[in-house]
Amino acid sequence: MFGLKKDWSLDVLPRYFTFEDYEGGEARWCPGCGDFGVLTAVQRICRDKQIPPEKTVCVSGIGCSSRLPHYMHTYGFHGLHGRALPIACGIKSRRPDLTVWVATGDGDCCSIGAGHWIHAIRYNMDMVVMLFDNNIYGLTKMQTSPTTRRGFRTNTHPEGAWIPHLDPTAVTLGFTNVSFVARTVDWNPPHLYATLQKASEHRGMSFVHILQRCPHFTGKVFEELQQDPALTPLLTHDDGIQLDPDVAKIFPNHQVHDPSDHGAAMQMVERDDVVPIGLFFQDQSRPCYDEFMKQGLEMATEDKLRGLEQALDHFMI
Amino acid sequence: MFGLKKDWSLDVLPRYFTFEDYEGGEARWCPGCGDFGVLTAVQRICRDKQIPPEKTVCVSGIGCSSRLPHYMHTYGFHGLHGRALPIACGIKSRRPDLTVWVATGDGDCCSIGAGHWIHAIRYNMDMVVMLFDNNIYGLTKMQTSPTTRRGFRTNTHPEGAWIPHLDPTAVTLGFTNVSFVARTVDWNPPHLYATLQKASEHRGMSFVHILQRCPHFTGKVFEELQQDPALTPLLTHDDGIQLDPDVAKIFPNHQVHDPSDHGAAMQMVERDDVVPIGLFFQDQSRPCYDEFMKQGLEMATEDKLRGLEQALDHFMI
Amino acid sequence: MPIRPVAKNTASSVSMSASPGTRASGSAEAQANQQVVEERIVEIVADSGEGAQKAGQIFGTISAKMGNGVWTVEIIPAEIKPPSRSRAGASGIRIRFGTKEMTNMGDEADLVVALNEQVLFGRMEQRAYHKGTVLLLESKWRDDPDPKVRQAYADALEQFQHNGYTVHEMPMEQACMEHTSNPRLGKNMFVLGMLCWIYQRDATLAEQEIQAIFGRKGEKVVAMNQALLRAGVAFAREQLEEDPYYIPPMEVDASRMVLNGNQALGLGVMAAGIEVVSMYPITPATSASHYLAGVYKKVGGVVHQAEDEIAAMGFAIGCSYAGKTACTITSGPGLALKTELLGLAVMAEVPLVIIDVQRGSPSTGLPTKVEQGDLLAALYGEPGDAPKPVLAAATIEDCLELTVTARKIAEAFRTPVILLTDANLASGVQPIPRPQVTEDWLAPPIDQSPWQDGVCPYDWDAETGLSPRPIPGQRGGEYVLTGLTHTRHSKVAYDSHSHQLGCEMRSRKLAALRSTLTPPKIHGDEQGDLLVVGWGSTLGAIEEAVNRARAEGQRVSSVHLRFLSPMEPGLKEIFSGFKRVMTVEISYSDPPEGLTMGGGTQPGRPSQLALLLREQVGGEIDYWSITPGHPLSPRQIYDVLMGRLADLDVV
Amino acid sequence: MPIRPVAKNTASSVSMSASPGTRASGSAEAQANQQVVEERIVEIVADSGEGAQKAGQIFGTISAKMGNGVWTVEIIPAEIKPPSRSRAGASGIRIRFGTKEMTNMGDEADLVVALNEQVLFGRMEQRAYHKGTVLLLESKWRDDPDPKVRQAYADALEQFQHNGYTVHEMPMEQACMEHTSNPRLGKNMFVLGMLCWIYQRDATLAEQEIQAIFGRKGEKVVAMNQALLRAGVAFAREQLEEDPYYIPPMEVDASRMVLNGNQALGLGVMAAGIEVVSMYPITPATSASHYLAGVYKKVGGVVHQAEDEIAAMGFAIGCSYAGKTACTITSGPGLALKTELLGLAVMAEVPLVIIDVQRGSPSTGLPTKVEQGDLLAALYGEPGDAPKPVLAAATIEDCLELTVTARKIAEAFRTPVILLTDANLASGVQPIPRPQVTEDWLAPPIDQSPWQDGVCPYDWDAETGLSPRPIPGQRGGEYVLTGLTHTRHSKVAYDSHSHQLGCEMRSRKLAALRSTLTPPKIHGDEQGDLLVVGWGSTLGAIEEAVNRARAEGQRVSSVHLRFLSPMEPGLKEIFSGFKRVMTVEISYSDPPEGLTMGGGTQPGRPSQLALLLREQVGGEIDYWSITPGHPLSPRQIYDVLMGRLADLDVV
Numbered sequence A, B: 001m002f003g004l005k006k007d008w009s010l011d012v013l014p015r016y017f018t019f020e021d022y023e024g025g026e027a028r029w030c031p032g033c034g035d036f037g038v039l040t041a042v043q044r045i046c047r048d049k050q051i052p053p054e055k056t057v058c059v060s061g062i063g064c065s066s067r068l069p070h071y072m073h074t075y076g077f078h079g080l081h082g083r084a085l086p087i088a089c090g091i092k093s094r095r096p097d098l099t100v101w102v103a104t105g106d107g108d109c110c111s112i113g114a115g116h117w118i119h120a121i122r123y124n125m126d127m128v129v130m131l132f133d134n135n136i137y138g139l140t141k142m143q144t145s146p147t148t149r150r151g152f153r154t155n156t157h158p159e160g161a162w163i164p165h166l167d168p169t170a171v172t173l174g175f176t177n178v179s180f181v182a183r184t185v186d187w188n189p190p191h192l193y194a195t196l197q198k199a200s201e202h203r204g205m206s207f208v209h210i211l212q213r214c215p216h217f218t219g220k221v222f223e224e225l226q227q228d229p230a231l232t233p234l235l236t237h238d239d240g241i242q243l244d245p246d247v248a249k250i251f252p253n254h255q256v257h258d259p260s261d262h263g264a265a266m267q268m269v270e271r272d273d274v275v276p277i278g279l280f281f282q283d284q285s286r287p288c289y290d291e292f293m294k295q296g297l298e299m300a301t302e303d304k305l306r307g308l309e310q311a312l313d314h315f316m317i
Numbered sequence C, D: 001m002p003i004r005p006v007a008k009n010t011a012s013s014v015s016m017s018a019s020p021g022t023r024a025s026g027s028a029e030a031q032a033n034q035q036v037v038e039e040r041i042v043e044i045v046a047d048s049g050e051g052a053q054k055a056g057q058i059f060g061t062i063s064a065k066m067g068n069g070v071w072t073v074e075i076i077p078a079e080i081k082p083p084s085r086s087r088a089g090a091s092g093i094r095i096r097f098g099t100k101e102m103t104n105m106g107d108e109a110d111l112v113v114a115l116n117e118q119v120l121f122g123r124m125e126q127r128a129y130h131k132g133t134v135l136l137l138e139s140k141w142r143d144d145p146d147p148k149v150r151q152a153y154a155d156a157l158e159q160f161q162h163n164g165y166t167v168h169e170m171p172m173e174q175a176c177m178e179h180t181s182n183p184r185l186g187k188n189m190f191v192l193g194m195l196c197w198i199y200q201r202d203a204t205l206a207e208q209e210i211q212a213i214f215g216r217k218g219e220k221v222v223a224m225n226q227a228l229l230r231a232g233v234a235f236a237r238e239q240l241e242e243d244p245y246y247i248p249p250m251e252v253d254a255s256r257m258v259l260n261g262n263q264a265l266g267l268g269v270m271a272a273g274i275e276v277v278s279m280y281p282i283t284p285a286t287s288a289s290h291y292l293a294g295v296y297k298k299v300g301g302v303v304h305q306a307e308d309e310i311a312a313m314g315f316a317i318g319c320s321y322a323g324k325t326a327c328t329i330t331s332g333p334g335l336a337l338k339t340e341l342l343g344l345a346v347m348a349e350v351p352l353v354i355i356d357v358q359r360g361s362p363s364t365g366l367p368t369k370v371e372q373g374d375l376l377a378a379l380y381g382e383p384g385d386a387p388k389p390v391l392a393a394a395t396i397e398d399c400l401e402l403t404v405t406a407r408k409i410a411e412a413f414r415t416p417v418i419l420l421t422d423a424n425l426a427s428g429v430q431p432i433p434r435p436q437v438t439e440d441w442l443a444p445p446i447d448q449s450p451w452q453d454g455v456c457p458y459d460w461d462a463e464t465g466l467s468p469r470p471i472p473g474q475r476g477g478e479y480v481l482t483g484l485t486h487t488r489h490s491k492v493a494y495d496s497h498s499h500q501l502g503c504e505m506r507s508r509k510l511a512a513l514r515s516t517l518t519p520p521k522i523h524g525d526e527q528g529d530l531l532v533v534g535w536g537s538t539l540g541a542i543e544e545a546v547n548r549a550r551a552e553g554q555r556v557s558s559v560h561l562r563f564l565s566p567m568e569p570g571l572k573e574i575f576s577g578f579k580r581v582m583t584v585e586i587s588y589s590d591p592p593e594g595l596t597m598g599g600g601t602q603p604g605r606p607s608q609l610a611l612l613l614r615e616q617v618g619g620e621i622d623y624w625s626i627t628p629g630h631p632l633s634p635r636q637i638y639d640v641l642m643g644r645l646a647d648l649d650v651v
């Protein structure tokens, strides 16, 4: 009666986690660095989803952005440059119970880690991958990254980067077995939150390309985008990122885009006049390698011993 | 008069190279291996273009297909597994006078070499990259490769490969600064020849995806395609691969495709009923990293010494 | 006592007589018409694809079943399909079998069955044969339509005779033709039959093996192969003058299994309770993963084939960090790629088993061949100080047991452990006692109970450097693993003290492990003129060589090291009992007397174990090592020992 | 004689008096009111972003210009922007300058200017200061609005006084306010001015440097900074009681340059005629590429930033194979990634220069800090036997010259060459003589003449292993390079002979190189009680420590190795002149007496050079090494030497 569940005892959470429960050491990025905002968004999502800190693992490579795990009060793995994805997949492989977040930079993921990037997308294991794209190598002090715009002056290309830059959203969309690609910006916290939140709900690997400000080295590269929200049209759709109307209003351009339409996503991402943000593509039906890797996970010890005996028997003479 | 050039002396080539001039040691692939045909095509093109053997360098990684340089009588670099592309780019970097061919396998290029693959395409240096795709690791005896179809049984996946396979043509089309992508099959020598010939004329990196039979391990995977040419529709266009009409006739399906249309190429490659062959995409206007790398190549020794003195002077006290 | 054919070049019509269920001789005991011998070395050599290895494997298996000691070595061509009749393309197998336990490939072969003459040249170069070795040679090439082939055959025959081999040309293919239209595919079973008669193997066992192997392909295939087997038996009995041999069986107490080292690694992985092997294919390690891929699910394990060796290592480290100690199996070039992540695993103390099945080196080297060249790279490959345990398997049994040990050490000492094996063990086949696996071999289920309050993630014991490890999921144990210098709390640190302390704690773990080890057993007396120190797959050959010299009254002993880092204790004391200490290894070294150059001499670069012993034990350490690409024979080692003893003026 | 302020906490209105063009003291010679001293060590320590390093660099440069010996070391925070007033975030510089050549950072500082008190703690931990060190400390924190800051300041002051430092609190920021609204950005020039007065530096030179550095930013910025400089001079003159110092100049014959080791590497690359540096960014190596990227085109060179270290190495190898010997510059983690390709370069004999600017290790370790931990990895990192020359720079001059040498060796010996430097050399700044570069330093144009008929691509000389090398483009020289075992013709080979021969030829090249080397010079007498052996950037500190001990009559000498593989000859003879031989290194080792464990003792793992010397020279090799993350001071080493001498009962 009155719509109460038959078992009407209240679902009292045995533990309730506050925002602070996810806060690790004091974050040490430059003032104004976009990384702070992403950290906050992740902490908020963990809190809102009430994921126990001990069941959460933040994995990263090396770079400014890869410091993120240190600032979370969860398990963390601050790996090697470029190797966040294989490590994260290994962690997830036999621990489907863990929630895995990956923090990686434009150098970490798209340069030294590129081979893993393409394959991790194929594996499509269940985790959120956050690409912090500041168009530069931050930690090592301003070298060209694959996303550095041609002509931008860096310490390794003082006359301007030479090779056409790579758009991680576009390139990821072209990878085999891709199942979730979104783009967002660090300077719009609600959009950032909503995007990461959607990613965290996705079953499979959700790749989130975050345009991230680095006031220290690339202070101006996103200035225009920031000042003129018309340049970052909002992708809208019932299956896309849902924004509070007040926030959505900030963006003068809305563009309806069905995230199940891969071809449309490909066209959308090629536009060079604007940088659309939102969910480009999602397909929950893509196979997840998690299924393969978890084979035998629940096997009882006696069964294992029996299997082992069989294997030994096979060689008996 | 009579249309003769003003300077009517005949252009006698000081040396004329025969097919045999490009033949190295006896090729040691299994009988019926598709690699033989590719080798012959390369040798024929070298002969037809009269590229001096000493000006030709064949570079490879490790694998059956990567043995190719050993069977050419040119300079060759049989590198390490996955590293053909960085090595080839290094060779070309200060030697624009050399003609570089790269032989790489589906494991070599798309698995261990994937990070270099994506970046070499971005560098777009002037060379022909031949991907020998036999859907398997040949040399190490039948392990799953990124192009192995799901369900195909291999020694590492005796119950069938698990992860969706990757189509190198499709994935390459999605890479930044891609300038030439074609697909051909080893069992149609004229198409193979015409495709590699076209690739060798392209300025920039021409990526040629070759479906290659491996009777030893994947004897059946291309059988259907081979038996029914309707399954490999021919991409035709004035700017595409030009085939002798007699040869073109073998293919019941012709599909007009403008290789300058990247979007159309993307759609064409997604078709899962057939495997179109021919030139998917070409854009001669993409920047080539060769331009950057050859800076200062012609500098005279005196100028270098002068530059060096200036650099030293800068630190003088 | 060479085997002689009754009549040369006669293809007698062979009828079947050894009925199934009986030994080829028709009897189970040594009989009057049998020559009793202690051991024999047999080879089957052929083109790749002719099935020589399969025949040899069956022969080895039935010999083991009959209670003989067995050691088989595969002769592997480096190419997938080398052209037929090519010298480098020889594919084959050597089987050494006898009354005692066989521990190595032995010296020269007694009998060789060759399906063409060219494939013997590579073996000759490796000194596989000597005067008196009997060659049973396919004779069809003598009448080949191609005059070049006929000439090559004739030239080879001359060479063989010149070498003193006893050559019997036999029309084996012709004899097979009665049973198959494609003798290239069945001749191996015919050869097996011949060998069964010559060495009085139990034909029933052979037929059972054929059934087991070809069963999947249908009854017809089985029947055809069994018919060829019987034809071979009959052919040999009729064609060969000599009495067959009888090799008395051993007394074996334990039940035994027959397998190669890579299969043993696979069993070791399963017996250790390791759930994930994360690998990238590479010869000669891959077959271990093939084996596992087929059976792993019996114990709930999974093989992950990664996109490259770096990813394989990263995946394994991730898996281990999350509580499931993983294993990665590779060979030299793959180990090289794992260097950076291995350094991370040492630095952050991630338990992990890394198996390196060594091959000919450096670089791509000799992918299918035997070498022990990765010892120093395993110890010192990582930039900076990265101490870690390094173990080496000396036998096929070790491949299984040391894998289990490695997992235990990895977890107890919170460290990656490298286990070295090599191409010799990888494909060598031998009977070994069946281990009695109990539940405690398996890794325990991961601890998910709350982490003890106040214990930090690197709560190093000041003496041993050991610390308990929080596993993700343990409430209160949250920490961030990092490859940066860190404190006990795993916080990034930049100060001298933390850096020095971390280095010390990691180093102390090796000392702690060493304190649990016992001195290696001395093979031979504790005092003497010469002590040979070895490691890895040379064990059997070294001990056999030492036995021979000792049988001649020489004061020679040997010790064999299974722990290379840390080394087993007590070496200084052991070494002090001998006038000279030398290592024997399969790796490159300059001659100990140095290299002559411009009239003078430059000091030689020592072999790898010698280098380690000089550093860790000190004193004069002599060495002998070569890189032939194949295992050392007892005779080779024996000759070296005798030479060294002569130097010492004791012979 | 500590500097004392005239009156504490008084911001006197400072007017400019030292007019441009004159020394801050207004005179060019030591004067009655100056204290003449031999050398001084000064530090400026501040938050990152406050420009302490810039001020110190200018101070160093003008000191060098005035004819003083100079050594500067940067104090680098590990994070990009550490929070202000954080202990780990100290950013700064030490300048040691004096009448003689300065070869190392020296012991404790004489005077420190600190912009806040917290940044001093890290330095204190590193024992950078001692009783009597004068601290000129920004006093504004005393009155900070935040009570926590005030408290921290007070606590620190107490600590400093307790340590015996002479602390002068000075309102530097306040004094700057007259010239700038943002003193955080200009205070460094004010500090420079103070130091100019105290040490009587030539103010004109300082103003010129300011002009050179800030010129691009416009006249206003230059004027402001010059005004701050002058204000600092005046402030010091008025505030400090003490007479200023006079440090007599050296007699310098050669013209000199002032630069750091990474810049020297860049100049070396250019002077060697290397056209391509193929790299991937990594601290502390990257700044060498930054430097090169800016100037390389002056000599027609190009920096290739690859997608990772493996690609950087592959690219360099390709470039070298094609005739243009390339260079790749990296640090430990990058070296680890290059391991496999390095093995290929050794195997296939590709000339190449690999520079490893070592940093704190293992793994990611201490990226900005000093260590010499990569020695063994450089020698033994590759699976299999991969002999290659390994050189180590001991000075900034070496960074330039050994790069040139490395390129020459690489080409003459057809081999990759590793050059080790470290974070100390990388950012240390020192005046060095300007080299006289001649055409023959540069690589000659590549040979494109037809290849000599009949000469094979690996035409190894039987004694030296050397062979001429065909370059693509050379007609008739066509060959296929491979990492597989190969013959002289570069044909893939599987036989024992080819494999052994290739190994031997590659090894012989090291012996051949060694035969061209001369024994290292002994610093001190040829006979004595103790010989110190070092390598790398510790040279200056070791020799200074040895000098001190010798001045006290101790029989101590030292040798320093620039060649680690092969080692310079004659070491055995040199060592035999001493009672004890020990190495001094900045890397981890267990104590030589071993580790105490469970009551017993486990043998210690030696430091890396000690291990090599034990193997190559033999005998007892003692060692002392630590991993503080920063350079060793002469005093530290001196104390160790005296301890060892005490053990020997000679003190």
Ligand SMILES: Cc1ncc(C[n+]2csc(CCOP(=O)(O)OP(=O)(O)O)c2C)c(N)n1
Binding pocket: A062, A063, A064, A065, A066, A080, A081, A104, A105, A106, A107, A108, A109, A132, A134, A136, A137, A138, A139, A140, A145, D280, D281, D282, D283, D309, D333, D334, D337, D364
């Ligand atoms: C193997 C290796 N190579 C190089 C480095 C040096 N390194 C550290 S971070 C970094 C790049 C960082 O750029 P990005 O990934 O974009 O991260 P950001 O700092 O911009 O967040 C590099 C090259 C390293 N630590 N390890």
Ligand SMILES: Cc1ncc(C[n+]2csc(CCOP(=O)(O)OP(=O)(O)O)c2C)c(N)n1
Binding pocket: B062, B063, B064, B065, B066, B080, B081, B104, B105, B106, B107, B108, B109, B132, B134, B136, B137, B138, B139, B140, B145, C280, C281, C282, C283, C309, C333, C334, C337, C364
């Ligand atoms: C670093 C390294 N890892 C692994 C190997 C072993 N290996 C040699 S070839 C090969 C794969 C070959 O497959 P592919 O590239 O498709 O070439 P194919 O033989 O099919 O032509 C592998 C894994 C190696 N040589 N080096």
Ligand code: SF4
Binding pocket: A028, A029, A030, A032, A033, A034, A035, A064, A065, A134, A138, A139, A213, A214, A215, A216, A217, D080, D081
């Ligand atoms: S350098 Fe850039 S990315 Fe790094 S912390 Fe500073 S602002 Fe952020």
Ligand code: SF4
Binding pocket: B028, B029, B030, B032, B033, B034, B035, B064, B065, B134, B138, B139, B213, B214, B215, B216, B217, C080, C081
């Ligand atoms: S294994 Fe396959 S790819 Fe390799 S040579 Fe044989 S047929 Fe060709």
Ligand SMILES: [Mg+2]
Binding pocket: A063, A105, A106, A107, A132, A133, A134, A135, A136, A137, A138, A145
């Ligand atoms: Mg970045």
Ligand SMILES: [Mg+2]
Binding pocket: B063, B105, B106, B107, B132, B133, B134, B135, B136, B137, B138, B145
């Ligand atoms: Mg393949």
